[in-house]
Amino acid sequence: MPRETLADLFADFGRARGDFLVHDNGFRSWTHSYAEVAAAAEAYAARLQAAGHRRGDALLFWSENRPEWIAAFWACALLGVVVVPLDHRSPLDLVERVGTKVSARGILLGDDVPARPDGQAGAIPAWRLADLEWGTHERPVLDRQPLPDDVLEVIFTSGATAEPKGVIITHRNVMANVVPVEREILKYRKWGRPFFPLRFLDLLPLSHMFGQALATFIPPMLPGMVVFVRGFNPAEIVEQVRRRRISVIALVPKVLEVMREHVLRRFPETAVPPPAGEHVARRWWRYRAVHRAFGLKCWCFVVGAAPLDPLLEAFWGGLGFLVVQGYGLTETAPIVSLNHPFAARRGSVGKAIAGVEVRISPDGEILVRGDNVTRGYFGQDAAEAGVFEDGWLRTGDIGEVDEEGRLFVRGRKKEMIVTPEGLNVFPEDVERVLDVIPGIRESAVVASPGAAERVHAVLVTAPGVDPEAVVREANERLADHQKIRGVAVWPGPSLPRTEGTGKLMRRAVREWLATGGAVTTPQQADGVAGILSRYAHGRPLSADTTLEELGLSSLERVELMVALEEQAQGPLDEGRFARARTLADLQCLAGQPADADTAAQWEMPSWSRSAPARTFRRLNLAAWVLPAVRLLARAEVTGLAHLASLRGPVVYAANHQSHLDTPLILAALPGRLRWRVAVAMAKEYFTPYFHPAGAAWWERLSRGPLYGLAALFFNAFPIPQREAGARRTLRYVGDLAADEHSLLVFPEGQRTDAGEIRPFKPGVGMIASRLRLPVVPVRLEGVDRVLHRTSWMIRPGPVKVRFGKPLVLAGDDYGALAGRIEQAVRELGERDAGQGGGQAKGSPSGGGA
Known part of the structure; x- marks a missing residue:
């Protein structure tokens, strides 16, 4: 059928089969099929319609990449609501200014944005994307189908300190990109069926049009599956590619550069390029260790949103990977030209796609014309914008076209x-900030010398002014992508300017910088101390401050390690991190990348989730283990009504009295919930199993086998309290939840002496919050009298097991969340637990351990 608007594409989209979107937040993954996304989009369109949103209203999207973003985007496309996407790292003041400019009716928030705790993004009403409901089938009542010239979205490309400028994108613009790509895919789709679904790892932001195309429009044509992950840790990216059998990675050049450094560290042999002209099959075999690390299915990098360094392209091509790049702008929705995957030419950005015309102006500027080109900017007509000439878009880039029609981009005119x-940085935005700092007479901002463009400042200062201090002050006011990475002091009394008009001669400044201008790199603020201060609760920090003084739990240490890795843009040695004791140790560690072979020498008990183990466990628990427990501990069970509505995995958080706690809770659970529970246990208790060389023979003989029995009979898994491996455990917990296993945790971390409840550790808050799992409080009473922690003698008697209302928690104050869970457990002993069912009040997500 003809393709004129995204509604035509959505009609086929809803009929596609299989999984479409996977979201991995570093702790747990969620998978949604094409049908689920289509149903969620229609339901969300109906919800927007009921809230009063109409065709032409603007809705801001301020979020990291996630499936709810895609569902909400399609909802807006169907309803006619204009999408205004913003990078999740955008500062709040930019969001507010954009919202004011487009008269936004609301804003959709992700989890990784600096929104206010009350859920508001300034004065704009806000809704959390995480609250989007899956599994509903409500449809909107549309007044009409979208038309080709209806506005689909407005994308703002300017910096955070100037008046934002929004590019208007219509359905016609996007379909001018979609249709020719789809026609090309259809030529080869029958040959690709054995390899479907083609899996994409999309590391491009959805606020960028290229990221949208590769996550939203192209995969349904194949069909394909798209994976979103949190962060850009290269080791995590490689592991995701291997585990999820990714074929294509879509990313910006910077991430590809970081991955190259990771590969060079892990596989030093890759520093030696292959012989010139060597066949790709021989290159693949030569570097087969790299391909094994990527999982053998990965074969292609699609690079966009910024210029690609030819040396970076040559490195990955030399390893046997295909690197596909194209050329485009936000104003072209976004593709102008694209390398064909089976006929790519190194150094070229490919041929213009069908329906797009490209020509080179007499001064070398690339000009573009076609239905993909925007009609102008929001609040500004095409003539005022000054970028259109006789129907051609002036791109501001210098390029040339060879005899085969391939486009080569040579530099930037603008x-x-x-x-x-x-991300785009306009020099004037940064200069406005610099020029108001005391002691700055003039400033010029240019791209840094070299292949990778970075923001460099050239200053004319008053005597005695420290340029590094100026940069630090300016960077506090600038958005992340605008921050100044290098600074130089101009040798004369004023910057070079043209005669008459006094226009700054940036080219002269760049040439001076490239040919020996005195450049210094501003020192970064001590990020380790800044990150650690989050856990200090106002206490002063010094190099000798210990982690023990701060009282960090094992899972808080995981959170700290993740934050340090995000700052370093690379993995840390988890073993050495576990041995770090002071702030000084962490500062030393943060500057040293992890070795490829420093993984902890122990494995999670995945075998306990195998079919034979599950069968053995179910038969034995039902046949004799649980009946024996019921005989020894005569349980009065209350609160089962609270469990009636449970669907999917939850966290059971119980006070800890005895070794009998686990089988007693399993025996009390309804049958439908009992068989998919995994039990957390302290890894250090089973040290002789994991590290037998350091244990006495009698310890190996006693506690060693206990680990295997606990994993076999109770699906138990270890949580290290002090040593390395807590992060791996948290990842395993996420896998359990994704596999529909509930968790049983004892947040006190130790058994009681006389029935008292000790403070709950914050880890339970982290697990539930990060994994978005409801928490069911469980109160045990009298179990310590049946089997005390100091005795192996069982004294049969009565016990009580009380289940509370599920708590749905949210936030990153894990201590406070753990306190709420602890209070709920305590209250179960202070009132009749048999009343009511239903859901306790709270905001999404909480956790424990």
Whole structure:
């Protein structure tokens, strides 16, 4: 059928089969099929309609990549609501200014944005994307189908300190990209069926049009599956590619550069390029260890949003990977030209796609014309914008076209800086901030010398002014992508300017910088101390401050390690991190990348989830283990009504009295919930199993086998309290939840002496919050009298097991969340637990351990 609007594409989209979107937040993954996304989009469109949103209203999207973003985007496309996407790292003041400019009716928030705790993004009404409901089948009542010239979205490309400028994108613009790509895919789709679904790892931001195309429009044509992950840790990316059998990675050049450094550290042999002209099959075999690390199915990198360094392209091509790049702008929705995957030419950005015309102006500028080109900017007509000439879009880039029609981009005509992350920086935005700092007489901002464009400042200062201090002050006011990475002091009394008009001669400044200008790199603020201060609760920090003084739980240490890795853009040695005791130790560690072979020498008990183990466990628990427990501990069970509505995995958080706690709770659970529970246990208790060389023979003989029995009979898994491996455990917990296993945790971390309840550790808050799992409080009473922690003698008697209302928690104050869970457990002993069912009040997500 003809393709004129996204509604036509959505009609086929809803009929596609299989999984479409996977979201991995570093702790747990969620998978949604094409049908689920289509149903969620229609239901969300109906919800927006009921809330009063109409065709032409603007809705801001301020979020990291996630499936709810895609569902909400399609909802807006169907309803006619204009999408205004913003990078999740955008500062709040920019969001508010954009919202004011487009008269936004609301804003959709992700989890990784600096929104206010009350859920508001300034004065704009806000809704959390995490609250989007899956599994509903409500449809909107549409007044009409979208038309080709209806506005689909407005994308703002300017910096955070100037008046934002929004590019208007219509359905016609997007379909001018979609249709020719789909026609090309259809030529080869029958040959690709044995390899479907083609899996994409999309590391491009959805606020960028190229990221949208590769996550939203292209995969349904194949069909394909798209994976979103949190962060850009190269080791995590490689592991995700291997585990999820990714074929294509879509990313910006900066991430590809970080991955190259990771590969060079892990596989030193890759520093030696292959012989010139060597066949790709021989290159693949030569570097087969790299391909094994990527999982053998990965074969292609699709690079966009910023210029690609030819040396970076040559490195990955030399390893046997295909690197596909194209050329485009936000104004072209976004593709102008694209390398064909089976006929790519190194150094070229490919041929213009069907329906798009490209020509080179007499001064070398690339000009573009076609239905993909925007009609102008929000609140500004095409003539005022000054970028259109006789129907052609002036791109501001210098290029040339060879005899085969391949486009080569040679440089930038306009002054905008495009960072390696694909974000635009306008020099004037940064200069406005610099020029108001005391002691600055003039400033010029240019791209740094070299292949990767970074923001460099050239200053004319008053005597005695420290340029590094100026940069630090400016960076506090600038958005992340605008921050100044290098600074130089101009040798003369004023910057070079043209005669008469006094226009800054940036080219002269760049040439001076490239040919020996005195450049210094501003020192970064001590990020380790800044990150650790989150856990200090106002206490002063010094190099000798110990982690023990801060009282960090094992899972808080995981959170700390993740934050340090995000700052370092690379993995840390988890073993050495576990041995770190002071702030000074962490500062030393943060500057040293992890070795490839420093993984902890122990494995999670995945065998306990195998079919034979599950069968053995179910038969034995039902046949004799649980009946024996019921005989020894005569349980009065209350609160089962609270469990009646449970669907999917939860966290059972119980006070800890005895070794009998686990089988007693399993015996009390309804049958439908009992058989998919995994039990957390302290890894250090089973040290002789994991590290037999350091244990006495009698310890190996006693506690060693106990681990295997606990894993076999109770699906138990270890949580290290002090040593390395807590992060791996948290990842395993996420896998359990994704596999529909509930968790049983004892947040006190130790058994009681006389029935008292000790403070709950914050880890339970982290697990539930990060994994978005409801928490069921469980109160045990009298179990310590049946089997005390100091005795192996069982004294049969009565016990009580009380289940409370599920708590749905949210936030990153894990101590406070753990306190709420602890209070709920305590209250179960203070009132009749048999009343009511239902759901306790709270905001999404909580956790424990």
